[in-house]
Amino acid sequence: MDPSTIRLETERLLLRPPAVEDFEAWARLAADEKTMRHLGGVQPRPIAWRNFAFTVGSWQLQGFSGFSVIERASGNWVGRVGPLQPEGWPGTEVGWTLASAFWGRGYAFEAATAAIDWAFDQLHWSEVIHCISADNLASVALATKLNSRKQRTATMPAPYEGVVVDVWGQSRDEWRARRNDRSAM
Amino acid sequence: MPQPDIRIETGRLILRPTAPEDFEPWAAFMADIEASKFVGGPQPRPVAWRGFLSMAGAWAIQGYAMFSVIEKSSGCWIGRLGPWMPDGWPGTEVGWGLARAAWSKGYATEGSIAAIDWAFDALGWSEVIHCIAPDNTPSQAVARRLGSRPLRRTNLPAPFEAMVVDVWGQTREEWHSRRTRSAT
Numbered sequence: 001m002d003p004s005t006i007r008l009e010t011e012r013l014l015l016r017p018p019a020v021e022d023f024e025a026w027a028r029l030a031a032d033e034k035t036m037r038h039l040g041g042v043q044p045r046p047i048a049w050r051n052f053a054f055t056v057g058s059w060q061l062q063g064f065s066g067f068s069v070i071e072r073a074s075g076n077w078v079g080r081v082g083p084l085q086p087e088g089w090p091g092t093e094v095g096w097t098l099a100s101a102f103w104g105r106g107y108a109f110e111a112a113t114a115a116i117d118w119a120f121d122q123l124h125w126s127e128v129i130h131c132i133s134a135d136n137l138a139s140v141a142l143a144t145k146l147n148s149r150k151q152r153t154a155t156m157p158a159p160y161e162g163v164v165v166d167v168w169g170q171s172r173d174e175w176r177a178r179r180n181d182r183s184a185m
Numbered sequence: 186m187p188q189p190d191i192r193i194e195t196g197r198l199i200l201r202p203t204a205p206e207d208f209e210p211w212a213a214f215m216a217d218i219e220a221s222k223f224v225g226g227p228q229p230r231p232v233a234w235r236g237f238l239s240m241a242g243a244w245a246i247q248g249y250a251m252f253s254v255i256e257k258s259s260g261c262w263i264g265r266l267g268p269w270m271p272d273g274w275p276g277t278e279v280g281w282g283l284a285r286a287a288w289s290k291g292y293a294t295e296g297s298i299a300a301i302d303w304a305f306d307a308l309g310w311s312e313v314i315h316c317i318a319p320d321n322t323p324s325q326a327v328a329r330r331l332g333s334r335p336l337r338r339t340n341l342p343a344p345f346e347a348m349v350v351d352v353w354g355q356t357r358e359e360w361h362s363r364r365t366r367s368a369t
Contacts, residue, residue, distance in 0.1 A: 004186045004187060044342070046273035046342035050272075056186070056241075057238030057244075060245050061238060087231045159231075
């Protein structure tokens with residue numbers, strides 16, 4: 001199957017693999033200090049392009065990677081959320097990065113919930129993790145809201161060698177038990 | 186936005202887009218200090234993985250990128266060469282980088298001729314360049330065999346901002362006039 005045809009819809013958002021037209025918004029995010037503070041700092045456009053190509057290539061060859069998140073009402077690209085597991089990564093992550101203009105609306109929670117469902121259902125992962133810097137309080141709050149818990153610390157692989165993160169996460173069984181509770185209410 | 190389904194055959198080589206099974210030889214190539222010297226230096230495996238998937242992604246985004254080069258006689262991946270123009274690049278490059286075991290057999294020239302034909306015919310490029318380090322004499326020899334000449338010296342964009350390269354190249358008209366002559 002061509003993975004670029006995958007579409008996930010939530011109440012306010014569309015999640016789909018990155019398309020060529022997303023790059024300008026992607027590059028703006030990569031240049032935004034506020035957004036990139038916990039992600040290794042701002043990136044010049046040629047680096048942003050390589051990372052964009054890396055994400056597209058991961059979809060092509062691994063069959064999963066970060067989704068582009070689109071605000072359904074406006075059509076705006078608001079960020080990327082989704083599964084990733086590059087070589088040497090500490091586990092099967094569902095991560096999130098939203099442009100700062102779209103913070104504070106619950107979009108990351110809404111998108112991450114759909115992406116975690118998809119990772120467990122379609123990729124058959126048994127666990128999701130989130131690699132979060134200890135001082136990234138917004139992401140710590142989101143991981144907590146997703147009912148993940150801090151499990152361990154990990155040192156990231158190159159090109160992030162030396163970066164230590166907290167590994168948050170939960171098992172598929174934990175996620176599904178809570179999803180069933182919520183939908184039963 | 187899938188990768189295009191392209192396959193080019195030369196006398197001894199197959200050129201095709203990046204495939205998952207290419208990663209192991211790619212990682213070995215990028216870990217080889219001598220082979221990687223002129224393509225940015227040796228990379229640990231997680232970094233090689235990113236470069237590998239960026240190449241696959243470039244195929245999907247742009248419709249072209251460097252081909253994986255397969256040696257027909259062995260079926261082995263021996264390197265990557267072809268059109269390459271990431272954001273900020275100094276021009277429309279056809280570049281080459283082959284694993285050490287595939288050096289000195291004329292493979293870079295053989296593959297690059299096919300890739301340059303494809304770049305001019307299928308992509309409609311009007312010029313090809315080759316970014317070559319001033320001390321990379323083997324690649325300078327390949328560029329000369331292809332009929333390219335040194336045009337200017339420049340810096341590369343990030344993450345290679347510290348690298349100075351000579352830009353070699355030629356126009357489509359120059360290429361086609363030589364190809365026509367050699368056909369007669």
